[in-house]
Amino acid sequence: MIQIFLNINQYSHILFFPDSFTVLNYLSNSIIFIDNDFLYNNFSISFNSFISNISYLLFFFILEPEWEAIFYSCSYYGRYQNYNSCIILDFDKNFSGNYNSNVCFLKFINMLSILQSKSIILKGYSFNLDKYIIYYFYKINRELYFYFPQKQYFWRTLNLRSNYLKIFSFLILNIFLNSFDFCVALFFLKEIRRLFCFYVRFAFLFLFISNNFLLSNSIIHKMQRLLLFDYKVFTFNSLFISNLYKGFTFLGFNFSISESFDNFKLMPSKYSILYFLKFYKDLVYSNMIFMKFYSCKGLREVIKSILIILILNLRALVFNWMFYYKSFGTFSDSKKILNFLFFKTNSIILNFWFRRIKSKNNLFYLKKKYFPQSNRYLFQNKIKSNKWIFCTKYRFTEKIEKVLFIPKLSWLLFF
Known part of the structure; x- marks a missing residue:
């Protein structure tokens, strides 16, 4: 009733460790053939979600142990384990929340373009492991066949680009963010510790708190140049707060300083x-x-x-x-x-x-x-x-x- 044919002839030149961009093209060019009678009698069944769910299960239950082994315990996109922990630097105890503070909100945009970029992934410390995991996922999808013999077929092509991108974007985005964290820690960690009293990242959303707007803005421009993109990658918004003791809200959290000004409180x-x-x-x-x-x-x-x-x-x-x-x-x-x-x-x-x-x-x-x-x-x-x-x-x-x-x-x- 259903036969899945993956068009892999044009990818015969792929090496043992294909890059992420090639695999994304490979997944987007998949073709599904569906029997006409089966399609007519079961019109309410979504084959896109059916294939997506199979890939989703394979992705999390087979790849998850190796995937989690190389990532920091940070907040990455759609993560199965430790997906809500975050990077929080040591709070500067000399910082006083009674003075004017600048809160910078930073967000990644053009996420699909980031998926197709190799620059930040190539700089990652876990380059070989990243390649291995990408190839492993590619290999699983290559062996995903369903044969249901029937005499008469009506061939129909369905576009699975969006569904496969939703599934596969988990892996590529997390590899990107993991490598990005490594590069930021390698090049800018000392400057961030010196300029910011507080830094936290929720997936692809960043939050900086400092007393100096110009210096914090310069760090953000350096992070932009680190990515080697010709177009704008970040959206930048800032908020001035006169008293951090009262706090502010961000992504369902209330950020405030404790009464002794020795640590930050994150409350719902x-x-x-x-x-x-x-x-x-x-x-x-x-x-x-x-x-x-x-x-x-x-x-x-x-x-x-x-x-x-x-x-x-x-x-x-x-x-x-x-x-x-x-x-x-x-x-x-x-x-x-x-x-x-x-x-x-x-x-x-x-x-x-x-x-x-x-x-x-x-x-x-x-x-x-x-x-x-x-x-x-x-x-x-x-x-x-x-x-x-x-x-x-x-x-x-x-x-x-x-x-x-x-x-x-x-x-x-x-x-």
Whole structure:
């Protein structure tokens, strides 16, 4: 039904370690042949996403160990592990936040052009390993064939350029950023330490804080020349702040100086917390509507499946939100925020999921069933216990039942 043919004849001259630009061209020229009857009977199936998902799984589960071995533990684009840690230089303790400060926001643009550039990758310390990983991914896609014999075929070509670029851009962008970090550390680390009290990078977004606008601008121009691009690579914006003690917001974080002016505090912004709670409430409310609809018809098995879907969705929301802030150490001194969020999320479940239950006996039964006090939960190979963990049982096999639960927010700090 489906036969994939990769046009590799014109790439027979490729050496054992092809460069990134050649592989990108190779992936963009892939051709898919689809049987007409299969396409007619299954018109809702997206073959682009089908192939993309296969490549995505191969990319992360096969390449991820070798990919992670050569990268710094920094914030790179679409990273599978350690993707939220960042580069933070030592905070200058002599810097006073009471004076006027210049906050510089820097962002990479023309990312596709950066993908096709070899200049910064050639300067990387891990050049041979980068080449090996690129070739490994190329080899996997070359061997990705699906043969379904049929008598009559209607040949149709689909363009997979955008889908393959989305997948393959993870690798090339991270190689680029990893090499860029190496070059910046090699050539400009002393100047950055001398001029800036604080420097952090979120993927391809940079943040500098200094007291001297002209000197910070000169460093940015040097970084531009380092890339050897003829066109503009960075977008540059600056913000003047009179008092860093009050702080400012950037990408969902609130940056501020501690009371003793000895370190920087990175906390979730108020807007980010409110948006998280709003999205949490919407998920509970939308699932509650389906639960009430099927409860009127007496379909208990459907209600159980809706409850499982609800917990899975809430787990995904909590994990993604917490992992974004976890690696920066923002919750080290913020137990109040964790306790507040844990209390609010449980109150949302109780108020929205069980708000129409007026009988005390029924409410006591539901608390005992969905918030059991004696349960112990296996989370990341460790036994955890808490009184207010929202959970439900589901049948894993015919004889085994398992518990699906929403972990406490503080448990994720030690993930």
